[in-house]
Every structure is written in C-alpha cells, then in structure tokens.
Amino acid sequence: MYPLQPGNSPIIGLEVSGIIEKFSNGQETSTDGQFKVGDYVYCLVEGGAYSEYVIATTSQMFHCNGISLKEAAAIPEAFLTAFQCFFKIGRLHEKLEGNLNVLIHGGASGVGLALIQLCKLSGLCKNICVTCGSDEKGEFCKQYGATHYVNYKENPKWSEKLSKILTNDSESGVTPLIDYILDPIGGNTYLEQDLQIARLDATIIGIATMGGTSATIDLGLMLRKRIRIQYSTLRSRSPLYKQQLVQELKDYIKDAFETKKLVANVDTVFDMDQVIQAHEHMEQNKNSGKIILKIRGDLE
Ligand SMILES: NC(=O)c1ccc[n+]([C@@H]2O[C@H](COP(=O)([O-])OP(=O)(O)OC[C@H]3O[C@@H](n4cnc5c(N)ncnc54)[C@H](OP(=O)(O)O)[C@@H]3O)[C@@H](O)[C@H]2O)c1
Incomplete structure (x- = not known):
C-alpha cells in the first residue's frame, strides 16, 4: 500500500x-x-x-x-498526516467563517486523535464527529475534543445515525452536513455514506482503504454538491x-x-x-x- x-x-x-x-x-x-x-x-x-x-x-x-x-x-x-489532510490539502485554517462540521472515521486511531485535536485547536469547527468501533473508543475521542461519535459496529448506517444526532442538537432543526471528512476506510459502504452526509463544497480525504479498494460513486451527487475527493500518502x-x-x-x-x-x-x-x-x-x-x-x- x-x-x-x-x-x-x-x-x-x-x-x-x-x-x-x-x-x-x-x-x-x-x-x-x-x-x-x-x-x-x-x-x-x-x-x-x-x-x-x-x-x-x-x-x-x-x-x-x-x-x-x-x-x-x-x-x-499521526500529526503530519492529520495536518496534511485537512490543513495542507484542505486549507481548513484558511476558511473565513467558522462553524465547520468535520467527520473523522477511525476517530481513536493515531491519525484520528491527532486530527480531532488539530480541528479543535483551529477554533473553526462547531461539530467534530467521529466514527469508531466501540463506545469506549468514542468516549475516549471526546476527551480529545470530539463532540459526537457513532459506533459503526452497532450502526452500519452510521451516516443516518449521525444525521439524527446532529439534527437533535441543532437549534434550527435543519440537519447539519459535513464540510471535511477523513476516510481511512473507503470501500462502498463508507464512500457512499460520505457523499450523502457531505455539505456543498465538502472535501473528502482518503488515506487508506481498510474497508476495500473499490467503490461505486454517485457522480451526480458529487457534481451537485461540488465535492472534492482526494486520496493521499505521505510516504x-x-x-x-x-x-x-x-x-x-x-x-x-x-x-x-x-x-x-x-x-x-x-x-x-x-x-x-x-x-x-x-x-x-x-x-x-x-x-x-x-x-x-x-x-x-x-x-x-
Ligand atoms: N496515506 C497516508 O499518508 C497515511 C499516513 C498514516 C497512516 N495511514 C493509514 O491510515 C490508517 C490509520 O492509521 P493509524 O496509524 O492512525 O491507525 P491505528 O492507530 O492503527 O488505528 C486504526 C483504527 O482503524 C479502525 N479500523 C480498522 N479497520 C477498520 C475497518 N475495516 N472499518 C472501520 N474502522 C477500521 C480501528 O479502530 P476501531 O476499533 O474504531 O474500528 C483501528 O484501531 C491506517 O490504515 C494507516 O495505514 C495513511
């Protein structure tokens, strides 16, 4: 790889x-x-x-x-990869308006915990969401600054679960969508849901393919939402x-x-x-x- x-x-x-x-x-x-x-x-x-x-x-x-x-x-x-994804590639820190929503898959991974903290440090992120394989790991991510987590093993349709959580949390009742997604999983099940939950002009960065190397992408959705997907390796x-x-x-x-x-x-x-x-x-x-x-x- x-x-x-x-x-x-x-x-x-x-x-x-x-x-x-x-x-x-x-x-x-x-x-x-x-x-x-x-x-x-x-x-x-x-x-x-x-x-x-x-x-x-x-x-x-x-x-x-x-x-x-x-x-x-x-x-x-961990920190150079995390910084590279949302900051060097995604230019998150140059966004003029805050209230960004980010989603970090593998939240309790080395890269995930680093990215949670870098997003918090930016002061620009309203919701720092993660997916992980246990509630224990989700709570652990919260100690580093994650605001919400979804246990993907209990919720294979994690995007629906996360949408519900964020909607319940929002004062307007409008479902918040995600501006930046770190995806080390890939495969059909993740990328498809990434596209569903992404906001207009969202950036999705892939750094690994732990869930599979191929995926069918809805190009129409990408077009309508002007979504950017970039895969990258540091090495x-x-x-x-x-x-x-x-x-x-x-x-x-x-x-x-x-x-x-x-x-x-x-x-x-x-x-x-x-x-x-x-x-x-x-x-x-x-x-x-x-x-x-x-x-x-x-x-x-
Ligand atoms: N492209 C690059 O430049 C670059 C740089 C560094 C790392 N990476 C890659 O990025 C990934 C994360 O690196 P890391 O060092 O932070 O890893 P890590 O600390 O070892 O954590 C990986 C975590 O990913 C989750 N995971 C594993 N398989 C999964 C699956 N099929 N579906 C969903 N979640 C899964 C597991 O957490 P749960 O228990 O929550 O499932 C696991 O603990 C690795 O694949 C690594 O090779 C890429």
Whole structure:
C-alpha cells in the first residue's frame, strides 16, 4: 500500500524519537544551525525506524522541548498526516467563517486523535464527529475534543445515525452536513455514506482503504454538491514536500505541545523484543492512539 521508495531502508518504520548522535558534516551542530549533538528530537525517516540508530534529516525534525521521548515518538506520522489532510490539502485554517462540521472515521486511531485535536485547536469547527468501533473508543475521542461519535459496529448506517444526532442538537432543526471528512476506510459502504452526509463544497480525504479498494460513486451527487475527493500518502511525497509540511505544522501548532493544548496519543509502549505482540495489538484494533516500540534507554 505504501511502497518502498528508491534508496529507502528495507527495515520498516517511518518515525522515531531519540537523541542526536552525530552529523554527516562531522560538526557538533547541524549545517542549518538548528540542532546540536545530544539534542532530544523526533522526526519522520525514510524507513528504518525499527533500529537502534537511524539516518534522519534535520529538515523533517522537531525539538522535544519538554515532551518526553515516549510522547515525541507518537507525534510525527499521526500529526503530519492529520495536518496534511485537512490543513495542507484542505486549507481548513484558511476558511473565513467558522462553524465547520468535520467527520473523522477511525476517530481513536493515531491519525484520528491527532486530527480531532488539530480541528479543535483551529477554533473553526462547531461539530467534530467521529466514527469508531466501540463506545469506549468514542468516549475516549471526546476527551480529545470530539463532540459526537457513532459506533459503526452497532450502526452500519452510521451516516443516518449521525444525521439524527446532529439534527437533535441543532437549534434550527435543519440537519447539519459535513464540510471535511477523513476516510481511512473507503470501500462502498463508507464512500457512499460520505457523499450523502457531505455539505456543498465538502472535501473528502482518503488515506487508506481498510474497508476495500473499490467503490461505486454517485457522480451526480458529487457534481451537485461540488465535492472534492482526494486520496493521499505521505510516504511517497518528495523530501521538499515533507520539509514544507513539517515547517507548516510547526508554524501552525507553535508551542501547543509544550502548553498541553495538543497531546501525543500514546496507547502502549512495547519493548523491541515484544515487537510481535505490538503488531498483534494493532492488528486486533485494540489500540486507541499510537503504539510505541522502545529500543533502549529511558523514554521519560
Ligand atoms: N496515506 C497516508 O499518508 C497515511 C499516513 C498514516 C497512516 N495511514 C493509514 O491510515 C490508517 C490509520 O492509521 P493509524 O496509524 O492512525 O491507525 P491505528 O492507530 O492503527 O488505528 C486504526 C483504527 O482503524 C479502525 N479500523 C480498522 N479497520 C477498520 C475497518 N475495516 N472499518 C472501520 N474502522 C477500521 C480501528 O479502530 P476501531 O476499533 O474504531 O474500528 C483501528 O484501531 C491506517 O490504515 C494507516 O495505514 C495513511
């Protein structure tokens, strides 16, 4: 689904936190002057993160600034993907009028919890809705800023359930429709309902196809509602794109992690020798937020 790019490490893993050991320029400071040996950092890498040592570029790097290495490891892929979807691609933060309604499928996923928080931080979203596989996960999403959830296992027609909830909540009695949808599920059942619940000029961003790779789309509905659907992967983006994305996220969030307006979403930490259990935990959808693999050292 996210193929290796030429020159990438065949070892899996796309994000890390850790301590800078040395620079390729042989100096104590990075060429851009932003980082020095011994700094605690987190970043995206081009593969190879399941390792004791990784090669990373400072243009895709953040300082920990008071965040533990455990929290820092949970940030890069989730927050950069989340930011990329509604903000870099969707330009949500440039909307002049607030009262936006957003819907995040897989609300309790790493990306989902990051996006809930980024939407809340924008101050532009009236309703932050999620779908997830249990009430427990739905309530968990509310702790991060979700306003409504639908348990899709109990409500396969989640769009009808969500419409009822939002209508009951609205003072006008008019059913609110959704401006932005994050869809990592896809397939017929999700995309069809996404189109039904989308507002005029809505943006639907797909980042995975956990529910299937094919769907029949009502093009007439897309036309009438002027809906934009974009699928995207972060891994295959160019180094320049990733560098710009990192800078735009930094500019957008400023000190929000240090001031706890944003929090990293750590579900469980596994030691490296428990890597199989870690993957089983994920495959069984037991996690809410990120699963961290600890290679060595103190993550606090
Ligand atoms: N395109 C990109 O650039 C990009 C970047 C990062 C991640 N991704 C992809 O985006 C997805 C989310 O990533 P993540 O790291 O946030 O995942 P995650 O934390 O592992 O969470 C995934 C969650 O999705 C839900 N889910 C799984 N299968 C489902 C299905 N068939 N129908 C409905 N919900 C389902 C499960 O929650 P419930 O218990 O609620 O069902 C599961 O816990 C993954 O597929 C990942 O590969 C894509």
